[in-house]
Amino acid sequence: MFGPRLVPDDTTIPFMNGRIAGLVVSAVLSISSIILAFYPGLNLGIDFRGGVAIEAHLKDPVDFNKLRPVLQALNLGPVELQEFGSANDVEIRLERQPGGDTAQQEAVSKVRAALERSFPDTALQSVEAVGATVSGELFLNGLEALGVALLAMLAYIWFRFEWQFGVAATATLILDMTKIVGVYGLTQFEFNVTSIVAILTIMGYSINDKVVVYDRVRENLRLYRRMPLRELIDRSINETLCRTIATSGTVFLAILPLAVMSAATLREFATVLLIGIVIGTSSSIFIAAPILLLLGEGRLRRPVPAGAAEQGAGSSAH
Amino acid sequence: MFYSRWQIIAIGLACLVGVLLALPNVVGQNALRFLPFERQVHLGLDLKGGSYLLLQVDTEAAERERLENVVDGVRRALRTTNIFYLDLRIDRGAVRVKVRDPARVDDARQALQPMVGPAGAPEYQLSAGEGGELVLTPTEAVARERANDAVTRSIEIVRRRIDETGVNEPEIARQGTDRIAVQLPGVQDPDRLKRLLGTTAKLSFHLLSQETVAPGAPAPPGTEYLQGSSEGGRAGGRYLVQRLVDVDGSHLTDAQAGTNSQTGEWVVNFTFDSVGAREFGAVTQKNVGRPFAIVLDNRVISAPVIREPILGGRGQISGHFSAASANDLAILLRGGALPAPLKIIEERTVGPNLGADAIRTGIYACAIGGTLVVGFMIFFYHLFGVFAAFGLVINLSMLMGALSLLQASLTLPGIVGILLTVGMSVDANVLINERIREEARMGWGPVSAIQTGFSKAMSTIIDANLTTLVKMMILFMLGSGPVRGFAVTISLGILTSMFTAIVLVRLLIALWLRRARPKALLA
Numbered sequence: 001m002f003g004p005r006l007v008p009d010d011t012t013i014p015f016m017n018g019r020i021a022g023l024v025v026s027a028v029l030s031i032s033s034i035i036l037a038f039y040p041g042l043n044l045g046i047d048f049r050g051g052v053a054i055e056a057h058l059k060d061p062v063d064f065n066k067l068r069p070v071l072q073a074l075n076l077g078p079v080e081l082q083e084f085g086s087a088n089d090v091e092i093r094l095e096r097q098p099g100g101d102t103a104q105q106e107a108v109s110k111v112r113a114a115l116e117r118s119f120p121d122t123a124l125q126s127v128e129a130v131g132a133t134v135s136g137e138l139f140l141n142g143l144e145a146l147g148v149a150l151l152a153m154l155a156y157i158w159f160r161f162e163w164q165f166g167v168a169a170t171a172t173l174i175l176d177m178t179k180i181v182g183v184y185g186l187t188q189f190e191f192n193v194t195s196i197v198a199i200l201t202i203m204g205y206s207i208n209d210k211v212v213v214y215d216r217v218r219e220n221l222r223l224y225r226r227m228p229l230r231e232l233i234d235r236s237i238n239e240t241l242c243r244t245i246a247t248s249g250t251v252f253l254a255i256l257p258l259a260v261m262s263a264a265t266l267r268e269f270a271t272v273l274l275i276g277i278v279i280g281t282s283s284s285i286f287i288a289a290p291i292l293l294l295l296g297e298g299r300l301r302r303p304v305p306a307g308a309a310e311q312g313a314g315s316s317a318h
Numbered sequence: 319m320f321y322s323r324w325q326i327i328a329i330g331l332a333c334l335v336g337v338l339l340a341l342p343n344v345v346g347q348n349a350l351r352f353l354p355f356e357r358q359v360h361l362g363l364d365l366k367g368g369s370y371l372l373l374q375v376d377t378e379a380a381e382r383e384r385l386e387n388v389v390d391g392v393r394r395a396l397r398t399t400n401i402f403y404l405d406l407r408i409d410r411g412a413v414r415v416k417v418r419d420p421a422r423v424d425d426a427r428q429a430l431q432p433m434v435g436p437a438g439a440p441e442y443q444l445s446a447g448e449g450g451e452l453v454l455t456p457t458e459a460v461a462r463e464r465a466n467d468a469v470t471r472s473i474e475i476v477r478r479r480i481d482e483t484g485v486n487e488p489e490i491a492r493q494g495t496d497r498i499a500v501q502l503p504g505v506q507d508p509d510r511l512k513r514l515l516g517t518t519a520k521l522s523f524h525l526l527s528q529e530t531v532a533p534g535a536p537a538p539p540g541t542e543y544l545q546g547s548s549e550g551g552r553a554g555g556r557y558l559v560q561r562l563v564d565v566d567g568s569h570l571t572d573a574q575a576g577t578n579s580q581t582g583e584w585v586v587n588f589t590f591d592s593v594g595a596r597e598f599g600a601v602t603q604k605n606v607g608r609p610f611a612i613v614l615d616n617r618v619i620s621a622p623v624i625r626e627p628i629l630g631g632r633g634q635i636s637g638h639f640s641a642a643s644a645n646d647l648a649i650l651l652r653g654g655a656l657p658a659p660l661k662i663i664e665e666r667t668v669g670p671n672l673g674a675d676a677i678r679t680g681i682y683a684c685a686i687g688g689t690l691v692v693g694f695m696i697f698f699y700h701l702f703g704v705f706a707a708f709g710l711v712i713n714l715s716m717l718m719g720a721l722s723l724l725q726a727s728l729t730l731p732g733i734v735g736i737l738l739t740v741g742m743s744v745d746a747n748v749l750i751n752e753r754i755r756e757e758a759r760m761g762w763g764p765v766s767a768i769q770t771g772f773s774k775a776m777s778t779i780i781d782a783n784l785t786t787l788v789k790m791m792i793l794f795m796l797g798s799g800p801v802r803g804f805a806v807t808i809s810l811g812i813l814t815s816m817f818t819a820i821v822l823v824r825l826l827i828a829l830w831l832r833r834a835r836p837k838a839l840l841a
Contacts, residue, residue: 002700002839004697101661102516102661102662102663105512105662123506123671124506124669125669125671126666126669127665127668128666129664129665130664131663134664141796152792153789156788160781193797193800194731197731197793197797200789200793201734201804204789204790205742207786208742208782208786211782212782215777215778215781215782216778219774239756240752243752246694247744247748250694250745251741254687254738254741255687255734255737257682258679258680258734258737261679261683262679266679266733269734
């Protein structure tokens with residue numbers, strides 16, 4: 001009635017033996033990620049940097065030698081041209097224009113008019129023009145969303161479990177987050193509002209995974225009241241290992257087609273999600289669990305089942 | 319694991335409604351009328367194509383202008399009472415004036431008192447500053463209310479102007495305290511709309527000053543220099559006009575573009591209401607032969623000479639218009655002036671092809687991703703995987719149905735949200751199946767293994783889903799546009815997947831148990 005097993009029954013991998021290695025590797029990855037975020041730095045999209053981005057579809061294959069002078073003649077500062085998709089498609093990027101929020105809009109109008117004049121029948125596939133006020137706010141809002149989400153997670157897990165679980169999960173999420181930022185630094189994918197959504201989504205997935213392991217830890221704390229915490233956490237991870245792999249597998253499979261076949265923006269989003277699934281799943285085992293072990297050793301309360309309380313107290317007197 | 323007939327019917331009905339709600343999205347236009355529900359998923363601008371503009375209402379500019387009027391009022395009040403003053407100015411958000419003779423400060427106070435407004439709800443606070451200075455500060459409540467009012471009225475005028483241009487189903491919403499978000503489906507080139515919305519359109523009529531001023535000298539009191547508009551590529555000169563507004567655009571009842579019967583030139587014909595007609599009549603009667611400036615947003619459109627008194631309240635504005643610019647000016651005048659200038663601070667426009675491509679990829683990706691997930695589940699969980707796969711199909715239908723019913727916008731990130739739901743929705747089934755297997759391995763019979771499996775997995779499922787739901791609510795509250803679409807899609811996906819995993823799949827397994835009566839779950 002059940003098919004083949006992803007993980008053999010009664011697997012007992014002593015994950016907690018590698019707890020130090022896990023934390024060290026994670027710390028190294030996170031630190032390199034933070035370095036990557038500054039050098040080479042994130043490829044900030046116009047959401048956060050301000051400026052103008054236009055995707056144009058020309059009637060004929062793009063002749064960069066002809067297009068560049070046309071745009072440079074507009075005196076809109078450095079013009080960045082990039083081919084994408086077919087040979088007829090070009091992305092035009094302008095730095096944030098000096099002179100306030102409306103200056104971006106005027107730049108768009110100028111580019112539109114210039115393209116219309118020199119390359120008739122050009123279709124603008126997408127136009128984005130963001131001024132300094134909005135880009136600053138979008139950035140702050142993004143940070144706010146991440147911060148509030150972290151606090152909400154901490155509060156929820158603290159409430160449902162115990163503080164050690166909440167702190168371990170939040171610390172892990174922060175480490176996860178730095179690694180995803182590192183992915184953006186490494187791949188030079190555009191970092192924009194969608195990236196914040198990607199980070200929040202991965203955090204959501206990651207916390208989901210941790211809750212499943214923690215849930216089992218909590219249950220086992222009740223079942224095996226005298227088992228050392230280290231053994232107990234190992235046991236909980238092994239018991240949920242099959243589910244962990246199955247769920248991350250299905251989510252991975254669901255997103256995979258999008259990462260392979262879609263157009264630029266969505267592909268970057270999907271690719272980051274795929275990497276994030278790996279980060280979020282492994283961090284449950286190699287980071288969240290060791291931190292819980294460090295924080296919880298000797299501290300985690302072992303809830304005594306009602307009725308057994310008396311007996312428990314009596315036996316410990318011996 | 320017992321279900322009464324009514325429970326089975328209720329669960330079946332819920333699934334059926336979900337599927338029926340989703341159907342309009344997949345059937346052709348002709349089949350639509352045979353369905354009980356006709357709503358389709360509402361596509362966001364990034365999928366449908368169109369233009370998004372974020373406008374900022376410059377309430378500070380409106381407030382500054384109001385203070386300038388107060389300055390004029392103070393000047394008049396002090397002059398009529400013969401109080402000499404120094405340094406009348408706007409500074410730090412208030413009007414400040416210094417009375418030259420300290421003995422007359424109280425008299426000045428008296429003279430300015432009427433400007434404070436009604437005693438119950440004063441508009442300004444009159445106080446003494448340092449060195450015999452009198453300060454008129456707008457009260458905070460009034461300033462706030464005015465700003466609020468300016469935004470509300472701006473939205474109304476923005477709506478009128480957009481409606482006049484014939485955009486289908488525009489969405490205009492207030493955002494934050496002083497912003498207006500405008501969504502214009504199908505608009506590819508928003509330049510004209512940006513021009514229309516970026517124009518305050520404050521129309522006023524002034525007499526030209528007849529004083530002769532040496533070149534380079536400042537404008538005499540009561541007059542000011544205004545630039546001529548550069549409509550039609552013509553360089554506008556400078557006009558010396560009287561500050562006093564003789565008639566303003568708020569008295570217009572209608573404006574239409576037309577052509578002048580003699581010159582064939584494009585003009586805008588306007589009509590005043592009775593008050594405007596009377597004022598206009600009086601001014602033109604008194605000043606026949608003098609040039610009269612028609613001013614729009616502090617630029618002189620034209621300054622024709624008054625040939626005869628205009629008493630009927632109808633007039634004509636000429637000014638080297640093209641058909642399009644005359645039409646746009648008529649739209650602006652009909653819609654009324656904005657209470658405060660509007661700045662466009664963000665534009666995002668998506669062409670229709672890009673959106674269509676994204677939808678196509680999204681559908682393929684969902685189909686392939688769904689197939690992979692179904693294959694995975696059936697391979698590893700056999701019959702239980704089939705139940706989960708059936709749950710997944712119903713789950714997706716219900717999600718599409720819910721999106722159609724709520725008319726929530728499906729956006730590009732929303733498509734990713736659907737795929738994420740496809741992956742996550744089987745998580746509950748995986749948790750349950752693994753639990754059932756564990757219980758069976760411990761030697762429990764099929765019925766009790768399944769029963770305990772479900773009940774033990776429940777707390778995990780609820781914890782895992784609630785955390786995500788909390789997160790998505792935060793995203794919805796803090797995010798905008800596409801991000802909100804993502805949050806809505808995932809939240810709905812969580813609810814529908816919990817229903818299918820906990821209720822529907824459980825029912826399917828119960829029905830199977832009843833029919834097949836398996837002896838053991840594990841071979």
